[in-house]
Amino acid sequence: MNKSWHTKLIHSDAQIPQGYRSLAVPVYRGSTTLFPSASSVNDRWDQARAGYTYGLYGTPTTLELAARICELESGAHTLLTPGGQAGIALVDLAFLGAGDHVLIPASIYKPNRDLTTSLLKRFGVTATFYDPTIGAGIAELIKEETRLVWTESPGSITMEVQDVPAIAQAAHERNVLVALDNTWSAGVLFDAFAHGVDVTMQALTKYVGGHSDLLLGSVTVRDDALYERLGPTRRVLGSAVSPDDCSLALRGLQTLAVRLGFIEDSALAIARWLADRPEVERVLHPALPSCPGHALWKRDFRGSSGVFSIVLRPGPTREQVLAFVDALQLFEIGYSWGGVTSLIVAYDFRHGTGREVYDHRLVRLSIGLESTADLIADLEQALPKLTTRG
Ligand SMILES: Cc1ncc(COP(=O)(O)O)c(C=O)c1O
Numbered sequence: 001m002n003k004s005w006h007t008k009l010i011h012s013d014a015q016i017p018q019g020y021r022s023l024a025v026p027v028y029r030g031s032t033t034l035f036p037s038a039s040s041v042n043d044r045w046d047q048a049r050a051g052y053t054y055g056l057y058g059t060p061t062t063l064e065l066a067a068r069i070c071e072l073e074s075g076a077h078t079l080l081t082p083g084g085q086a087g088i089a090l091v092d093l094a095f096l097g098a099g100d101h102v103l104i105p106a107s108i109y110k111p112n113r114d115l116t117t118s119l120l121k122r123f124g125v126t127a128t129f130y131d132p133t134i135g136a137g138i139a140e141l142i143k144e145e146t147r148l149v150w151t152e153s154p155g156s157i158t159m160e161v162q163d164v165p166a167i168a169q170a171a172h173e174r175n176v177l178v179a180l181d182n183t184w185s186a187g188v189l190f191d192a193f194a195h196g197v198d199v200t201m202q203a204l205t206k207y208v209g210g211h212s213d214l215l216l217g218s219v220t221v222r223d224d225a226l227y228e229r230l231g232p233t234r235r236v237l238g239s240a241v242s243p244d245d246c247s248l249a250l251r252g253l254q255t256l257a258v259r260l261g262f263i264e265d266s267a268l269a270i271a272r273w274l275a276d277r278p279e280v281e282r283v284l285h286p287a288l289p290s291c292p293g294h295a296l297w298k299r300d301f302r303g304s305s306g307v308f309s310i311v312l313r314p315g316p317t318r319e320q321v322l323a324f325v326d327a328l329q330l331f332e333i334g335y336s337w338g339g340v341t342s343l344i345v346a347y348d349f350r351h352g353t354g355r356e357v358y359d360h361r362l363v364r365l366s367i368g369l370e371s372t373a374d375l376i377a378d379l380e381q382a383l384p385k386l387t388t389r390g
Contacts (some may be wrong), residue, residue, distance in 0.1 A: 011181070018143040027247045028059035041110030045235040048077070058236070065250050066218065069208070072253075073187045073200055075220035077227040081240045082185060084203025086386030088112045091179050091199055092148075093231035099155070101146040105132035105162065107155025109181060114124050133292055135163035139170040151197070152181035153190065154293070157347055157364050159284035159309055161293025165299065168196025174187050177226075181208075186260060186338075187218075192384045200228075206338025207305060210252040210259055212366040213339075214245040259340075259369065263306035267367040273376050274310050279360070279386050284309040306367035307337050311358055318360040321346050326361065327382035330370055337366030342375055 003011065034068035035050045044050035058066070062080055081087040092115060094100055100252050104116060104287050106129045130141055131207045153162040168178045179199040180192050182201045186207035192200045199232040202208070204216040221227050221380040266382075271285040285308035286297035297304070312321065324346075325333060331344040347354040349358040368373065 015130065021312060023314045025061060025064050025247060025250050026062045027242050027334055028244050029055075030059050031055040034060075042294055045231045049332055050379045056240045057240060059243050061250070062241055062246045065072070065204075065216075065246040065253075068250070068253060069187060069202070069204070069218045072256060073202075073220045074191060075184070075194050075200065076223050077230075078218050078220040079230055080204075080246065081201075081217035081219060081234070081239050082241055083215040084181075084217040085111050085115075086239050087201035087203070087219045088181070088236055089115055090219050090237065090239065091201055092116070092120060092125075093198070093237065094177075094230045095148050095177055096120065096125050097147075099145055099147045100124075101128070101143050103127070103138065103141055103149040105150065105152060105155060105160075106130065107132040107158050107160050108150060108152050109156040109183075112150065112152075112181065118148050130162040130315065132158075132162050134167075134253075136166040136170050138167045139173070142171065142174045142176055144175050149176055149178050149315065150181070151178060152184075152293070154284075154286050154297070157309055158349070158358070159286060159291055161286050161291065161297045161300075162191075163293070163296050164190075164197060165195045168267065168281050172196065180304060183308060183338075184305055185301065186305060187220075188260070190257070190301050195300060198226060203336075203338075204249050204252075205336055207256060207260060208249050208252050209245075209338070210256065211248070211339050212336065212341065216241060216245050216249055260303070260305060262369060263367055264304050266372040267306040267308060267365075268304065269372050270365070270367060270375055270379070271308055274379070277383065279312055279316075279383050280310050281313040283312040284311065291303075305338075307364065309362055309364045312361040312363065312386065314361065316361070318348065321360055321363065321385050322383050324385040327385045328378050329381075330375055330378040331365070335345075340369040342366060342368040342370055 022113050033054055042062050043053050045057045066078040081090055104127055130143055139165050142338055143306050151162050151164050158203050171178045177198045180197040182200045183203045183206050187202050200220045202218045203216055221230055271283050271288055274280050275283045287304040325344055331342045334343050337343050347362045348360045
């Protein structure tokens with residue numbers, strides 16, 4: 001066909017050499033996915049089986065990341081979501097309906113709790129918040145209409161390690177599914193499916209991304225039957241992910257082992273240093289005996305990551321705790337941990353079922369890639385603010 005230059009802008013005949021190979025996974029962007037013939041057009045969500053049909057369900061870049069997360073978590077299938085919280089919502093919307101009941105640890109990531117008490121409540125789902133250290137005792141909380149038990153181990157901020165196998169056994173005896181927020185473990189330090197979990201989610205935003213520059217989540221299931229329930233829900237929710245973000249996450253995965261290894265050692269050294277400080281009452285780090293559920297961590301985990309909390313001794317006012325945090329020069333103040341920069345946030349914890357009352361004495365740290373000695377020196381120069389009069 002003799003094409004005008006206008007058409008050539010869209011349908012080019014330009015040639016480039018074939019056979020390029022590189023170590024980087026290419027970024028395939030695309031909403032429209034081309035079909036080879038009129039009769040092959042379909043809009044199936046399951047790209048793994050149906051082939052590519054629409055950008056919303058995946059491009060080779062997004063599917064590569066999903067497949068790698070699935071491989072690392074030893075699951076059957078993984079679907080990606082635009083963030084960790086979107087992964088939590090996908091699990092709830094796929095596996096819960098009006099009249100159902102869900103069990104949630106009181107130590108769960110707060111937006112997970114908020115989803116239940118707002119949107120899910122409006123849609124007729126009821127919830128009970130349980131003591132995260134309940135273990136097999138969860139059996140007593142399971143009702144006729146219970147469909148799902150959420151776990152998160154260790155819990156957000158208060159760091160309770162859960163007896164996931166005992167909870168899974170009790171839940172499975174009553175045909176109830178178990179979901180786990182596996183973000184702290186980066187999907188690799190806790191083998192969720194080997195410990196009885198049915199569905200995991202991760203905020204890839206954290207350790208997998210690793211550089212605080214993307215938002216992504218994943219949901220991984222143990223078998224095909226759960227995948228068949230998850231996929232159609234994700235399709236109607238329309239939760240697309242960006243191939244560019246997935247490309248960054250794929251790059252993050254390549255250095256995950258070295259980052260986690262350094263962070264584990266550094267966080268442990270800092271946690272132990274803090275445990276010896278007179279200002280600190282208790283260190284909530286799963287690898288230290290002072291953390292609730294430490295024995296379970298030892299039994300079930302392959303290692304520890306870099307997020308832990310400290311409980312300060314009674315004495316400092318809320319203002320003094322904030323002054324301590326403000327005085328830090330290397331630790332930045334902010335949410336969404338797991339990157340290269342160490343972060344710190346002071347909390348005020350007075351509420352919750354089965355949780356200890358820490359008031360304003362709880363401070364959470366996320367250790368990054370700075371020198372351990374420099375981070376300790378930074379904490380040392382800021383701790384006197386806890387006793388300095390404003
Ligand atoms: C344990 C946990 N789960 C889920 C999320 C949500 O992840 P995202 O920020 O990607 O929505 C977070 C984020 O802070 C988290 O800490």
